[in-house]
Amino acid sequence: MTGAHPAEQMIADVVIIGGGSAGSLLAARLSANPARRVLLIEAGEEPSDPDIWTPSAWPALQGRAYDWDYLTEPQAGTYGRVHHWARGRLIGGSSCLHAMGYMRGHPEDYQAWVDATGDARWSWESLLPVFDAIEDRPDGSGPMPIYMPDEEVSPLTRAFIETGVSLGLSRLPNHNDGRMVGVTPNSLNIRDGRRVTVAEAWLTPEVRARENLRIVTEIRVHRLVMDGNRAHRIEAIGPHGPIGISADEIVLSAGALESPALLMRSGIGPEDVLKAASVDCRIDMPGIGRNLQDHLLGAGNLYATRKHLPASRLQHSESMAYMRAGEFTATGRPEIVVGCGVAPIVSEWLLAPEAGTAYSFLFGVTHPTSRGSLSLSGPNLDDRLIIDPAYLQTEHDRAMFRSALEAARTIGHADGLAEWRDRELAPGPLGSRAEIDEFIAKAVITHHHPSGTCRMGKDDDAVVDPNLRLKSLDNLHVVDASVIPSLTAGPIHAAVLAIAETFARTMTAGD
Numbered sequence: 001m002t003g004a005h006p007a008e009q010m011i012a013d014v015v016i017i018g019g020g021s022a023g024s025l026l027a028a029r030l031s032a033n034p035a036r037r038v039l040l041i042e043a044g045e046e047p048s049d050p051d052i053w054t055p056s057a058w059p060a061l062q063g064r065a066y067d068w069d070y071l072t073e074p075q076a077g078t079y080g081r082v083h084h085w086a087r088g089r090l091i092g093g094s095s096c097l098h099a100m101g102y103m104r105g106h107p108e109d110y111q112a113w114v115d116a117t118g119d120a121r122w123s124w125e126s127l128l129p130v131f132d133a134i135e136d137r138p139d140g141s142g143p144m145p146i147y148m149p150d151e152e153v154s155p156l157t158r159a160f161i162e163t164g165v166s167l168g169l170s171r172l173p174n175h176n177d178g179r180m181v182g183v184t185p186n187s188l189n190i191r192d193g194r195r196v197t198v199a200e201a202w203l204t205p206e207v208r209a210r211e212n213l214r215i216v217t218e219i220r221v222h223r224l225v226m227d228g229n230r231a232h233r234i235e236a237i238g239p240h241g242p243i244g245i246s247a248d249e250i251v252l253s254a255g256a257l258e259s260p261a262l263l264m265r266s267g268i269g270p271e272d273v274l275k276a277a278s279v280d281c282r283i284d285m286p287g288i289g290r291n292l293q294d295h296l297l298g299a300g301n302l303y304a305t306r307k308h309l310p311a312s313r314l315q316h317s318e319s320m321a322y323m324r325a326g327e328f329t330a331t332g333r334p335e336i337v338v339g340c341g342v343a344p345i346v347s348e349w350l351l352a353p354e355a356g357t358a359y360s361f362l363f364g365v366t367h368p369t370s371r372g373s374l375s376l377s378g379p380n381l382d383d384r385l386i387i388d389p390a391y392l393q394t395e396h397d398r399a400m401f402r403s404a405l406e407a408a409r410t411i412g413h414a415d416g417l418a419e420w421r422d423r424e425l426a427p428g429p430l431g432s433r434a435e436i437d438e439f440i441a442k443a444v445i446t447h448h449h450p451s452g453t454c455r456m457g458k459d460d461d462a463v464v465d466p467n468l469r470l471k472s473l474d475n476l477h478v479v480d481a482s483v484i485p486s487l488t489a490g491p492i493h494a495a496v497l498a499i500a501e502t503f504a505r506t507m508t509a510g511d
């Protein structure tokens with residue numbers, strides 16, 4: 001519902017800003033105690049476009065009215081290209097737009113979080129019960145379906161998996177038992193052939209009926225107003241004008257781009273960045289907006305088919321093979337990934353052949369070391385965000401990408417795919433390292449995992465502490481993809497949900 005009158009002063013014990021993946025889960029978990037009044041504020045509307053629930057339609061959702069559709073700065077590392085970054089602007093947030101792949105990550109990914117925070121709650125072992133409470137699968141007890149589509153995958157995907165195994169990769173049962181290096185179909189947030197958003201999983205009709213939970217939509221928070229060490233007032237804009245909100249506790253879950261932007265608009269951020277954006281600096285926090293990370297995928301290592309390729313019944317990229325660089329039989333923490341795209345998935349630099357006549361093997365780096373930044377172009381709500389992911393700025397990332405392309409082509413040219421492969425369409429013969437790098441720079445697209453812009457940590461520059469409390473205020477927590485200190489190996493949605501559930505456990509411990 002919208003229902004907020006401009007003159008209305010909303011009050012709650014906990015205000016959650018942003019009804020996306022983290023915010024939807026939190027609204028349900030924190031309102032389980034009837035004594036806690038919870039207000040969830042979302043800039044977008046309730047989702048209604050039927051295509052949202054059709055898994056194969058997910059790429060077509062980008063650019064629609066409920067996509068924030070950000071643009072990055074031109075990227076020197078990707079041939080000067082500007083990248084579109086999709087983000088959901090509705091209840092359920094980016095879980096309404098995402099590709100539904102569910103991967104917890106590798107245990108060492110979480111050890112890196114423990115090293116960053118000094119807090120064992122973020123270890124793989126500590127998070128296992130948290131994942132169990134999130135996941136609906138035979139031995140999990142949570143609301144989010146984790147569907148393993150063994151029978152439904154494309155015959156091309158089956159050939160991809162068998163070829164990977166013939167080259168030495170382990171055939172894993174799924175990506176979620178901690179091994180991750182190997183090949184398997186992707187687990188998906190799908191039930192009965194339909195996407196399940198975080199809002200549907202957690203904000204059920206019973207939860208929405210709670211008297212102590214209020215969900216307001218089409219209200220965009222402009223900034224926080226501070227009084228000493230507390231944010232005591234939230235200034236927002238609704239369809240009918242400005243709205244004032246007060247809360248004891250504020251949870252910022254506006255995502256990896258809007259959470260740091262909202263803090264900056266409130267005067268909390270790096271002094272030089274705020275000054276350049278004409279915002280008065282109230283609290284100098286140099287870490288806000290820094291440490292921006294994203295995964296890229298090379299699209300594509302493209303092949304023409306020998307016979308018609310039926311369309312994917314799932315979400316096109318049906319299997320990811322995670323591996324060490326340069327060695328199909330090595331185990332450990334993954335370094336690169338090759339994905340089986342059951343469609344001609346290409347960047348804007350390549351011409352996509354007709355559907356059914358070609359397929360792409362996507363290739364990527366699991367732990368890029370390039371670090372970008374986010375800043376404001378001005379103090380107003382509609383001033384453009386300056387998003388610079390600094391893609392492919394390190395030799396580590398470029399070298400790993402060359403290795404990932406090589407792995408994709410090794411699989412692509414193997415005998416196991418002879419039934420499907422007519423010929424390689426791209427990249428074709430490449431000579432020098434410079435030629436390879438140029439192809440990669442032109443072929444990469446976002447894997448949609450921006451994160452890290454309010455990272456948790458024990459060091460002085462970290463933005464939130466291991467409890468996710470903003471270090472400079474007593475009553476504000478950031479709970480979303482922005483607190484991730486370093487990327488997990490695969491897609492990050494499982495990690496975002498684990499962050500939200502862990503925070504909910506801490507906050508409700510005394511209930």
Ligand SMILES: Cc1cc2nc3c(=O)[nH]c(=O)nc-3n(C[C@H](O)[C@H](O)[C@H](O)COP(=O)(O)OP(=O)(O)OC[C@H]3O[C@@H](n4cnc5c(N)ncnc54)[C@H](O)[C@@H]3O)c2cc1C
Binds near residue numbers: 018087494
């Ligand atoms: C196209 C796409 C494909 C993806 N594919 C996968 C995948 O297959 N697997 C995977 O694991 N991950 C995937 N991801 C990533 C994953 O969906 C995100 O990492 C995750 O949803 C982020 O959750 P969040 O809570 O941090 O932010 P979001 O879910 O983006 O939520 C933020 C919410 O805050 C709201 N908001 C923002 N600013 C304000 C404001 N000022 N006032 C009020 N509300 C505000 C937004 O409208 C939004 O609803 C994909 C993402 C996209 C976009």
